[in-house]
Amino acid sequence: MQDDPSNRDALQALLDFHVEAGVDLALDETPHDRFAEPKAEPRPVKPLEPQREPPRAPAAAPPPARSLPKAAASAPEEVASLAREQARHAQSLEELEAILAGFEGCALKFSAKNLAFADGNPGGRVMLVGEAPGADEDRIGKPFMGRSGQLLDRMLAAVGLDRTQVYVANIVPWRPPGNRTPTPQEIAICKPFIARQIELAAPEFLLCLGGPATQNLLGVKDGILRTRGRWLPYKTEDGREIRALPTLHPAYLLRQPLQKRLGWRDFQALRRALDGND
Numbered sequence: 001m002q003d004d005p006s007n008r009d010a011l012q013a014l015l016d017f018h019v020e021a022g023v024d025l026a027l028d029e030t031p032h033d034r035f036a037e038p039k040a041e042p043r044p045v046k047p048l049e050p051q052r053e054p055p056r057a058p059a060a061a062p063p064p065a066r067s068l069p070k071a072a073a074s075a076p077e078e079v080a081s082l083a084r085e086q087a088r089h090a091q092s093l094e095e096l097e098a099i100l101a102g103f104e105g106c107a108l109k110f111s112a113k114n115l116a117f118a119d120g121n122p123g124g125r126v127m128l129v130g131e132a133p134g135a136d137e138d139r140i141g142k143p144f145m146g147r148s149g150q151l152l153d154r155m156l157a158a159v160g161l162d163r164t165q166v167y168v169a170n171i172v173p174w175r176p177p178g179n180r181t182p183t184p185q186e187i188a189i190c191k192p193f194i195a196r197q198i199e200l201a202a203p204e205f206l207l208c209l210g211g212p213a214t215q216n217l218l219g220v221k222d223g224i225l226r227t228r229g230r231w232l233p234y235k236t237e238d239g240r241e242i243r244a245l246p247t248l249h250p251a252y253l254l255r256q257p258l259q260k261r262l263g264w265r266d267f268q269a270l271r272r273a274l275d276g277n278d
């Protein structure tokens, strides 16, 4: 394109359009016309393998037997089944993080800068689970590092807690481009990992931050404004029950500051539970 001002304006308008639509990174040097490419043959879906008991010993689990296919080339059910198999292998949080770091079944891994696995104290009585990392978390490689994280820290401090006492993670550990909500497929693929993370951390109390964490971990259909503030059971795969409290996501509270009073009530409920008064 020649360098005349009208071309530059058109290019700028196109760029602005993409940024507004949430496109904030380029995955390739050259554009591809996907509509012009020949359609791939649908791949046959392999039947799910029967569930196996997780191996209990030794401490250093052997590498998973099956290697993972690349996300783009595999059926989501197949990838989710492999994710379950891989997550079950982890016998410690360190192993789980290492397995997740090598997992290539979720396409978000390839656009994210870092895996944001966890922050805080994995031995704490409370675990908080959010949705997915944003730009700050992606850059630093830990959950809740940006503005939402700062508000979260203030809410924790208001009930006498900080990150040396709580453990923090997300249902999806890689940043979705443009901070979009993770798709149901991405959540389904990542869910076995967060489920195993909760199982291994074994907190006494689980705080689900926002609708996606609440719906996907607790299996509720209602929106977060209906569900928040009520203790519900979270069942681990190995049959334990953890008391879980859905609450509003700090990013929502930043947008709707008047709703902070509801968040404040939920954090007080957590405090009472920690003190044995609820």
Ligand code: URA
Binding pocket: 130, 131, 132, 133, 134, 137, 142, 143, 144, 145, 146, 148, 149, 170, 251
């Ligand atoms: N929002 C989340 O749900 N998680 C983070 O880590 C940051 C923002």
